Amino acid sequence: MQTILVTGSNGLTGQKITENVIASGKFNLIATSKGKNRFPVQNGYQYEEMDILDKARITALVEKYRPDAIIHTAAMTNVDTAENNKQEADRLNVEAVKLLMDICNTYHIQLVHLSTDFIFDGEDGPYDEQAAANPLSYYGKTKLQAEELLKASGVKWAILRTILVYGIVKDMSRSNIVLWAKGALEKGSPLNVVNDQWRMPTLAEDLAEACLLAVEKKAQGIYNVSGKDMMSIAELVYRVADFWKLDKSQVQEVSSASLGQQASRPRRTGFILDKTIRELGYQPHSFEQGLELLNKQLG
Numbered sequence: 001m002q003t004i005l006v007t008g009s010n011g012l013t014g015q016k017i018t019e020n021v022i023a024s025g026k027f028n029l030i031a032t033s034k035g036k037n038r039f040p041v042q043n044g045y046q047y048e049e050m051d052i053l054d055k056a057r058i059t060a061l062v063e064k065y066r067p068d069a070i071i072h073t074a075a076m077t078n079v080d081t082a083e084n085n086k087q088e089a090d091r092l093n094v095e096a097v098k099l100l101m102d103i104c105n106t107y108h109i110q111l112v113h114l115s116t117d118f119i120f121d122g123e124d125g126p127y128d129e130q131a132a133a134n135p136l137s138y139y140g141k142t143k144l145q146a147e148e149l150l151k152a153s154g155v156k157w158a159i160l161r162t163i164l165v166y167g168i169v170k171d172m173s174r175s176n177i178v179l180w181a182k183g184a185l186e187k188g189s190p191l192n193v194v195n196d197q198w199r200m201p202t203l204a205e206d207l208a209e210a211c212l213l214a215v216e217k218k219a220q221g222i223y224n225v226s227g228k229d230m231m232s233i234a235e236l237v238y239r240v241a242d243f244w245k246l247d248k249s250q251v252q253e254v255s256s257a258s259l260g261q262q263a264s265r266p267r268r269t270g271f272i273l274d275k276t277i278r279e280l281g282y283q284p285h286s287f288e289q290g291l292e293l294l295n296k297q298l299g
């Protein structure tokens, strides 16, 4: 059985990977994250505290467990935080990847790295894996830099790029677009949503499954991993409202420029998924199927 070490296991993707492995029993899992374990089940895997900037700790755990693969989900994931904290973004999104790369080289470990649609400028999405990158935000720049380092590293690497991940896990350190929209619609509070950005939102379970398929198939190269439905953010919010039969009258469509966010966002991203479907056997849910699953989990 292959042994996988996951970084950032307390996060959305990390917890979904843990859940998937426990359910499938297909891998030995070493879940690692900063601080205490926030995944509610303690059996069926090992948890170890691990900061992705702590090379000695990572090396010690790699020596102890000898993983076949590392799935690297930990990062500075908030786009505006990265814009305002560039040094910290460099450390978490670039330096940490260098550390992991070195260790994976030394111990011959496959590195499955998560990247983003924000490496693109959004002028001509949906993108295939070969499309030219041109990040608009500092977050996008750091993620692209990490990709470039990996490609030149000699490590057995797979880069899984993803888009606007949604889902629910325990003790989330940050929300996501679907939970935010549902919460605001339920309260009936006015909500401004942009109608000039298009995305293909990704169910967290689908991303977790793709990460595990990449390990199982010893994938190497770049893979697009998103949902299959393209929509504007405004449309996404309307679809959330329709699904839970919530009042849409407080939704105000606005332009991205009017929001004055710190970091610029690409207009239209989205991915062509053919390669990932063909090579990994990836089968994403539709957006409404994703909402159905989320609805069951919300109880």
Ligand SMILES: NC(=O)c1ccc[n+]([C@@H]2O[C@H](COP(=O)([O-])OP(=O)(O)OC[C@H]3O[C@@H](n4cnc5c(N)ncnc54)[C@H](OP(=O)(O)O)[C@@H]3O)[C@@H](O)[C@H]2O)c1
Residues within 6 Å of the ligand: 007, 008, 009, 010, 011, 012, 013, 014, 032, 033, 034, 035, 050, 051, 052, 053, 072, 073, 074, 075, 076, 077, 092, 114, 115, 116, 117, 161, 162, 163, 164, 165, 166, 172, 173, 174
């Ligand atoms: N979410 C999206 O929409 C999206 C879109 C495109 C790409 N991605 C990429 O996909 C990956 C996973 O995203 P996600 O949404 O699952 O992220 P997430 O929910 O924010 O999880 C990241 C986890 O990493 C942990 N972490 C942060 N700094 C750490 C450190 N120094 N050492 C160890 N762990 C640390 C965080 O811990 P705390 O919870 O304790 O802070 C968090 O649990 C990231 O690489 C992200 O860039 C995400």
